[in-house]
Amino acid sequence: MNATIHNLKTPPKVTASKYICPNCGVDAGKGVDRPISRIDIMHRHVMAICHKHDITYSWSDRSGEAWAHHQSEQVHIPRIKSAISYAIALHEIGHILGRHQNSRISAVRERWAWTWARQNAIEWTLPMINCENRCRAAWESDDRRSKPDRVMHLMDILERKLFSGKIDQAEYDLKVSRLDKI
Ligand SMILES: [Zn+2]
Numbered sequence: 001m002n003a004t005i006h007n008l009k010t011p012p013k014v015t016a017s018k019y020i021c022p023n024c025g026v027d028a029g030k031g032v033d034r035p036i037s038r039i040d041i042m043h044r045h046v047m048a049i050c051h052k053h054d055i056t057y058s059w060s061d062r063s064g065e066a067w068a069h070h071q072s073e074q075v076h077i078p079r080i081k082s083a084i085s086y087a088i089a090l091h092e093i094g095h096i097l098g099r100h101q102n103s104r105i106s107a108v109r110e111r112w113a114w115t116w117a118r119q120n121a122i123e124w125t126l127p128m129i130n131c132e133n134r135c136r137a138a139w140e141s142d143d144r145r146s147k148p149d150r151v152m153h154l155m156d157i158l159e160r161k162l163f164s165g166k167i168d169q170a171e172y173d174l175k176v177s178r179l180d181k182i
Helices: 040-053 083-097 106-120 126-146 149-163 169-179
Strands: 056-059 067-069 075-077
Touching: 040 083, 067 083, 075 083, 083 106, 083 126, 106 126, 106 149, 149 169
Parallel strands: 056 075
Antiparallel strands: 067 075
């Protein structure tokens, strides 16, 4: 028996956490009543980001259905049940918080939403790498049909230069904004 608890003059205040997810009841702000799993941590991370940045979220019940609306700061994301759904949720949030989300080129928006996801995830594991690669392959083939190959090629070069440190973010940003005009 713990004497300290019985000696309390006033009971501890219990206030509802604003981080409780209305859909699944997981508390992103405090502990849960069972051992916290990796998935709980991922779920709580996504919830905490949405609350911190006032992003409106809704849960997708259809697998593969996820979207983000940059202007209204809304995301529609899968329930966090695996590293994959966590990666997809972060990617959609990346469309709100990531760089270059006003670019007219969808490949630029998509790439930078993934970059945001990678940079902000608690971990980036092989299933998540594969998920990103599958998604990128799907929309890049769509994009190449509508965009001149030259633009895609220039973007590949710019991205390589940025990630290898040959150009800095400011120079990359400037050059990507010029691509919008092509
Ligand atoms: Zn996307």
